[in-house]
Amino acid sequence: MEGVGEEEMEGVDHLAHERNKSEFDVDAMKIVWAGSPHAFDVSDRISKLVASDPGFRKDNRSTLSRKELFKNTLRKAAYAWKTIVDLRLSEEEAAKLRFYVDEPAFTDLHWGMFIPAIKGQGTEEQQQKWLPLAYKMQIIGCYAQTELGHGSNVQGLETTATFDSQTDEFIIHSPTLTSSKWWPGGLGKVATHAIAYARLIVGGREHGVHGFIVQLRSLEDHSPLLGITVGDIGMKFGNGAYNTMDNGVLQFDHVRIPRNQMLMRVSQVTCEGKYKQSDVPRQLVYGTMVYVRQTIVADASCALSRAVCIATRYSAVRRQFGSQNGGPETQVIDYKTQQSRLFPLLASAYAFRFIGEWLKWLYADVTQRLQANDFSTLPEAHACTAGLKSLTTTATADGIEECRKLCGGHGYLCSSGLPELFAVYVPACTYEGDNTVLLLQVARFLMKTVSQLGSRLSSKKPVGTIAYMTRVEHLMQCRCGVQRGFAELSADLVEAAVAHCQLIVVSKFIEKLQQEIPGKGVKQQLEVLCNIYALFLLHKHQGDFLSTGCITPKHAALANDELRSLYSQVRPNAIALVDAFNYTDHYLGSILGCYDGNVYPKLYEAAWKDPLNESVVPDGYHLYIRPLLKQEIRTARL
Numbered sequence: 020m021e022g023v024g025e026e027e028m029e030g031v032d033h034l035a036h037e038r039n040k041s042e043f044d045v046d047a048m049k050i051v052w053a054g055s056p057h058a059f060d061v062s063d064r065i066s067k068l069v070a071s072d073p074g075f076r077k078d079n080r081s082t083l084s085r086k087e088l089f090k091n092t093l094r095k096a097a098y099a100w101k102t103i104v105d106l107r108l109s110e111e112e113a114a115k116l117r118f119y120v121d122e123p124a125f126t127d128l129h130w131g132m133f134i135p136a137i138k139g140q141g142t143e144e145q146q147q148k149w150l151p152l153a154y155k156m157q158i159i160g161c162y163a164q165t166e167l168g169h170g171s172n173v174q175g176l177e178t179t180a181t182f183d184s185q186t187d188e189f190i191i192h193s194p195t196l197t198s199s200k201w202w203p204g205g206l207g208k209v210a211t212h213a214i215a216y217a218r219l220i221v222g223g224r225e226h227g228v229h230g231f232i233v234q235l236r237s238l239e240d241h242s243p244l245l246g247i248t249v250g251d252i253g254m255k256f257g258n259g260a261y262n263t264m265d266n267g268v269l270q271f272d273h274v275r276i277p278r279n280q281m282l283m284r285v286s287q288v289t290c291e292g293k294y295k296q297s298d299v300p301r302q303l304v305y306g307t308m309v310y311v312r313q314t315i316v317a318d319a320s321c322a323l324s325r326a327v328c329i330a331t332r333y334s335a336v337r338r339q340f341g342s343q344n345g346g347p348e349t350q351v352i353d354y355k356t357q358q359s360r361l362f363p364l365l366a367s368a369y370a371f372r373f374i375g376e377w378l379k380w381l382y383a384d385v386t387q388r389l390q391a392n393d394f395s396t397l398p399e400a401h402a403c404t405a406g407l408k409s410l411t412t413t414a415t416a417d418g419i420e421e422c423r424k425l426c427g428g429h430g431y432l433c434s435s436g437l438p439e440l441f442a443v444y445v446p447a448c449t450y451e452g453d454n455t456v457l458l459l460q461v462a463r464f465l466m467k468t469v470s471q472l473g474s475r476l477s478s479k480k481p482v483g484t485i486a487y488m489t490r491v492e493h494l495m496q497c498r499c500g501v502q503r504g505f506a507e508l509s510a511d512l513v514e515a516a517v518a519h520c521q522l523i524v525v526s527k528f529i530e531k532l533q534q535e536i537p538g539k540g541v542k543q544q545l546e547v548l549c550n551i552y553a554l555f556l557l558h559k560h561q562g563d564f565l566s567t568g569c570i571t572p573k574h575a576a577l578a579n580d581e582l583r584s585l586y587s588q589v590r591p592n593a594i595a596l597v598d599a600f601n602y603t604d605h606y607l608g609s610i611l612g613c614y615d616g617n618v619y620p621k622l623y624e625a626a627w628k629d630p631l632n633e634s635v636v637p638d639g640y641h642l643y644i645r646p647l648l649k650q651e652i653r654t655a656r657l
């Protein structure tokens with residue numbers, strides 16, 4: 020390796036001049052981003068703990084084979100659990116530890132879906148039996164809903180659970196190839212138990228899809244139990260990325276489980292073979308998905324802010340063209356085109372942070388109501404979680420890819436962190452509900468609301484996120500018959516659903532600004548970002564706004580002028596606004612985004628560490644290159 024001066028590598032903050040330009044209190048913004056001083060403290064402490072522990076190293080992921088990668092994930096998961104137990108971390112701290120370890124693992128499905136499914140759909144008795152085992156990780160669970168033939172259409176699942184009153188058991192069976200469970204994370208190689216979704220059949224009658232706790236593997240030697248065929252479904256998109264997860268395939272061959280392993284909060288089967296439905300709505304069978312969609316919205320701002328942090332820091336380091344009188348070239352962040360692509364993403368990261376916070380509140384509220392048997396806000400909660408999951412994950416996946424392009428050629432290197440971030444993030448547009456399918460759910464909710472507007476039969480006034488509907492004269496006029504022709508108009512309805520969700524994001528950002536926000540200049544910066552978010556949308560969709568007469572061409576031009584001015588206001592604060600995310604270099608995992616901006620020596624050094632550079636003359640030279648050069652290729656044995 021050519022020598023790189025030590026002084027170039029260490030100690031110098033190449034972004035110091037940028038940090039000095041900032042016009043607001045970055046520490047106060049860090050608290051706003053984290054949510055509270057307490058949340059900041061936990062996040063800051065745990066991120067440093069993970070970054071300083073070699074046990075959580077992740078810089079070699081993209082070069083490991085699948086088997087090495089997976090074994091390494093098992094090691095990390097065990098090490099993370101030991102850390103949690105040894106340091107007696109609280110649930111909040113443990114969740115942060117998982118976040119900063121930054122590697123999808125079977126534990127996500129155990130904590131994120133298996134346990135919530137038992138909590139949400141299990142009876143008190145079932146919770147008392149299963150949760151203590153799950154909390155101590157004496158059993159490891161997964162969420163086995165999707166099948167080879169059906170994912171979106173949950174009611175189309177084919178696995179059956181037939182009640183046998185003679186033995187007081189259910190017989191779980193996969194009748195066809197397409198009924199094989201396919202995709203569940205953690206299932207492939209690790210889970211000992213699954214919440215398996217199957218069509219319930221009692222006394223020859225079918226009662227739709229229900230959840231069942233099924234043991235898959237022996238707790239002694241991990242071998243599959245009688246009647247269970249289970250394995251991994253194979254490599255997925257990208258190196259490293261989601262390949263740390265053992266997404267699995269599972270077939271049941273008449274597997275018997277005791278009757279009390281059907282999750283029975285929503286409906287019950289008695290030992291006499293009677294099916295009983297409680298007054299809890301059937302949709303609660305889908306409750307775990309609502310919970311996870313809400314966490315996915317909260318996570319979107321993390322993934323987007325990470326990409327934006329990398330692209331913003333690198334844009335301040337990178338210079339191209341514009342040198343005058345032998346002076347330095349222009350920082351690419353000073354180009355208006357770069358700003359018009361980057362700053363709306365920066366604004367989106369903040370907008371998604373606040374919508375994630377709000378959705379958490381909404382979810383906590385609906386959960387409390389459900390416990391008190393008030394189911395009135397469930398449809399709105401479903402529409403909000405589904406719609407916002409769709410909006411934020413689509414924008415985040417697209418945003419990460421845009422950040423890669425904003426970093427030019429170097430963004431394509433794995434050491435930029437962006438390829439792996441994209442590969443690990445993009446399935447969020449599909450899992451927990453394909454984004455289009457979820458928007459159709461929002462559209463259905465909106466159309467149902469519109470059809471009820473002013474109806475003499477319905478005394479309900481739209482409240483919450485749909486309260487605005489009563490104020491829209493046009494909707495009042497076209498309220499009849501909107502359910503007819505739904506499929507025909509679905510592409511337009513999906514656009515309407517996105518617009519509805521954008522309205523929620525913008526209004527919640529504005530509501531956030533109405534709160535007291537301490538710290539010099541912090542509120543002003545957030546106002547600028549909020550205006551960018553809203554005006555960028557208006558600019559992007561000006562055709563719709565103009566064609567519907569909501570704005571005039573003059574308004575559209577003014578909005579565009581204002582956007583340019585807002586970008587200039589963000590420019591001196593851009594680096595400080597991404598510093599406020601408080602990400603360690605370990606978490607960012609990106610040379611382009613490193614805190615000190617010392618990009619070039621680090622890129623240079625990293626290149627020499629690539630396994631391909633372990634020898635000067637590559638493996639294969641004598642077999643393939645030399646014969647080619649010597650024109651011996653026709654006689655060589657390939």
Ligand SMILES: CCCCCCCCCCCCCCCCC/C=C/C(=O)SCCNC(=O)CCNC(=O)[C@H](O)C(C)(C)COP(=O)(O)OP(=O)(O)OC[C@H]1O[C@@H](n2cnc3c(N)ncnc32)[C@H](O)[C@@H]1OP(=O)(O)O
Nearest residue numbers: 113114117127130131170171173174302305401450451452
């Ligand atoms: C101590 C240590 C701590 C460590 C901490 C570690 C924490 C780690 C956390 C990690 C977080 C988790 C990571 C997650 C990784 C994700 C992995 C992925 C998992 C999955 O993908 S699971 C499978 C998900 N599958 C889907 O999402 C399927 C999508 N399809 C559906 O949801 C539905 O089938 C449907 C909604 C599209 C349509 O359903 P269906 O046809 O049955 O229904 P209808 O359209 O007829 O609707 C009937 C009425 O029900 C309402 N509805 C539908 N869904 C819901 C719902 N979910 N809730 C409430 N209501 C719902 C409809 O609106 C209809 O109502 P209407 O009034 O009749 O109109």
Ligand SMILES: Cc1cc2nc3c(=O)[nH]c(=O)nc-3n(C[C@H](O)[C@H](O)[C@H](O)COP(=O)(O)OP(=O)(O)OC[C@H]3O[C@@H](n4cnc5c(N)ncnc54)[C@H](O)[C@@H]3O)c2cc1C
Nearest residue numbers: 162163164165169170171202203204446449450451452455
């Ligand atoms: C990484 C990853 C992890 C996963 N983890 C799990 C897990 O732990 N547990 C689990 O059970 N599942 C899991 N899944 C499965 C996941 O939930 C499903 O893949 C997802 O719900 C989409 O369903 P699908 O694959 O059936 O897509 P499809 O529904 O087949 O979608 C294909 C296309 O059809 C379109 N489409 C479908 N229906 C309609 C409609 N009604 N109208 C218009 N267009 C439509 C979609 O928009 C899409 O473009 C995982 C998936 C992935 C990728």
